[in-house]
Amino acid sequence: MAKEKTTFNISKEKDFSNWYTEILNKAEVTDMRYGVKGFVVIRPWGAKIIEKMYKIYESALRATGHDPTFFPVVIPEENFKKEASHVEGFSPDVFWLESKQGEERVALRPTSETSMYQMYSMWIRSHRDLPLKIYQRANVFRYETKATRPLIRAREFYWIEAHDCFATRKEAETQVQDDIDMTEAVMHKIFGVPFLPMRRPEWDKFPGAEYTVASDSMLPDGKIIQQPSTHLLNQSFAKAFNVKYIDKKEKEQYVWQTCYGPAISRIMASVISLHGDDNGLILPYTLSPIQVVIIPFHSAKNKDEINDEARRIKNTLFLENIDAEVDDSDKRPGEKFFHWEMKGVPFRIELGENEMKSGKATIFIRDTKQKVSVNLKDLIEEIKDLGAEFDARLIAKADEFFKKRIANCSDKLSIKKALDSGNIARFDFCSADKAGEKCAAYIEKELMARVMGTRADKSEKPKDKCPFCGKKATAVVYAGKSY
């Protein structure tokens, strides 16, 4: 790996945009020099984080009855055209392959509804085949024409998509709620990324869906980033792809469908942005590829003894499923500290002659930059406790940041002010149905913000008029500047 002299002194608070670009580079998460717009290289440290995120997310999906699957990366043009609003919504985004002689034109999947559901129509016969709950770990491709940002707005992203079929609408609606709960359990409570579950307005739902609930999170610059969304597809795709089952009364019925899409690379962008500081990444303990780095300090005399102890500690931690590494390179201690702080490793154990004599290790804690001394014989328990506290602290800090950024507004001026200072504006609005599209377009054009929709997790009643058209408000909406 490159050993260029690294310096890092961009303030996240004052210059998030450059901080973000720089940290991805310096912490060797991605490399932006690949040379094709919207495609970046994920370097080993980034790949290890992504792998841990996949592992956690896939376990959660399996635990809730989803089976893995792998569908082809290409989708025939004909499939694509089957669901009218879907093809309309996605067509501008699609990469097509150069046609091969005598073969049908195929697209690189931007999402896999039209790939999967033709197979579902062959797999599902009777009510005993339901529910069908399937996911795939896959890369998807969208032809992004705007400026791209690594991991945030890209042309290739690393994601999971779950596509479920049910016998009844009620079960499908329950699944939509289960998806939101999974975003909460995994993205918020493990990765430390808070969000608002927003039911998208009618004009901004997923192409082909009856409704969409997206998880809107925020980056440090106050911009909204859309994280996993879940969609009630109702029966529109089932009708387009003929996905039917025979019910208990021997009657043929269309299935009810949902889909859910956590984009792992995009969630990683939030994890990096929310938790990092001006010294580099800060990774949640649960997520960090290396949770504990052990740095031996030794002279020529006690080198073997101290290195042996470092390795013994590493192995002890390993047996308890704690990922540890010994940095016995010939770098200076300061360089090592700098390196592992940049990578965001939660704990650094410093192990020298003093520690050997006293039977105590000094642990440096990445986020608070404090050092604690612990008995080596209690190390496992201490690390586990410190790890739980570490993650709780990151979550609390991210929550605190997010909570403060929601501003109750009542008129155009306060909305503009909120948005311009990097907040989410909450206000009464004419309508989240078709009727509100005009005011939303005004907001997009004049305030450069997006109406995110209405809260999916609670019912909020408007009291006032819409500040834009003056009509009686029928919804409380949230708006924000958006990535």
Added chain:
Amino acid sequence: MAKEKTTFNISKEKDFSNWYTEILNKAEVTDMRYGVKGFVVIRPWGAKIIEKMYKIYESALRATGHDPTFFPVVIPEENFKKEASHVEGFSPDVFWLESKQGEERVALRPTSETSMYQMYSMWIRSHRDLPLKIYQRANVFRYETKATRPLIRAREFYWIEAHDCFATRKEAETQVQDDIDMTEAVMHKIFGVPFLPMRRPEWDKFPGAEYTVASDSMLPDGKIIQQPSTHLLNQSFAKAFNVKYIDKKEKEQYVWQTCYGPAISRIMASVISLHGDDNGLILPYTLSPIQVVIIPFHSAKNKDEINDEARRIKNTLFLENIDAEVDDSDKRPGEKFFHWEMKGVPFRIELGENEMKSGKATIFIRDTKQKVSVNLKDLIEEIKDLGAEFDARLIAKADEFFKKRIANCSDKLSIKKALDSGNIARFDFCSADKAGEKCAAYIEKELMARVMGTRADKSEKPKDKCPFCGKKATAVVYAGKSY
């Protein structure tokens, strides 16, 4: 999932080709009805096997100092052209994307040398950056024009590619041997797929490589299937992509490179083909997504008691990292047996009133179809022992099959006879260098077989003349009909 009435009575020995197609379908490994030539759907059971294979292979790579990474799926046309013999070798196989206005033409990766090495030239500066050992789990795409076979000859495959850089030729050559050793340790000793490490003749090496060692295995019909190959790239790509380092004497040097590519989906084809029988799949114990299926037999009276015990056993096994599942569906016992035998699950525990009373469980063993009775209190140990024996049996059987299929031949007639009866022919040959290409072409045309090359694991001295051109033989080669 589809619950069509399943029958399976195609003889693997008599009709391997149909047996293979049928078993992929009936065991729900793949679905061939996707509708795009060379692209199949991997169904949940297949996906779970692939995931286990990736996990094992990636662990082996990490344990030997390889770091994971993810490179973009697209490669700019310009990169592709940089290594002359590489572009010549791969161009006919490439899928190109329809060009977007003002943007360079890009290909879907058929393999990633030309994607990765431009980045290596930026990452490597000094001898301290070496060795660089990187792999990626990725799908690659090749425009196969011949008839495709699911998992065997496809247009999309699930693979791993490792790309390493070294300071010296010697280290690179050692890596080639390490790659062969990894194929032996993982593919042979864990997955049960025996192979011959063959140094490919000069005319059949990887485009851009100095030499190629491929692992040739055999399918039950006697045809050769190429499994992981490893390549000494020497410095040809390093020169094309300017991958240099400053050595200890401050002198600039090109790196020495190797690459290694285990195609997981193709190895799965071998696993399925070699171990399966006329009742379905037989999966190695280490590889099976479900290692033990527990089938409770109960009446209305003791239903709860027996189901509770089944779940207790499952949990006990789970804590010992043994993947178990209770089949408490309302299918008839016969259907359940049939189902799990088809899926290839190594062990079935039958648990009924007798077993509860005696404290003994009956275990059905998938490959031998024998039943053994074990004390429930010794279950963990018994399963572990039986599992080790199970895998040893599969490996021994596959080895036995393979060993018998190598025939020593001395003239055209015996070679033809060996090949026509599904064997590998071993014979003295004019040359594995350029000079032998003409005789190899004759063999390909007249005998419809491929000269696989010379043994990489031992030195074999020819004694005779080449049976095709009559010149003095300089190599002992192996040839076989090939997929």
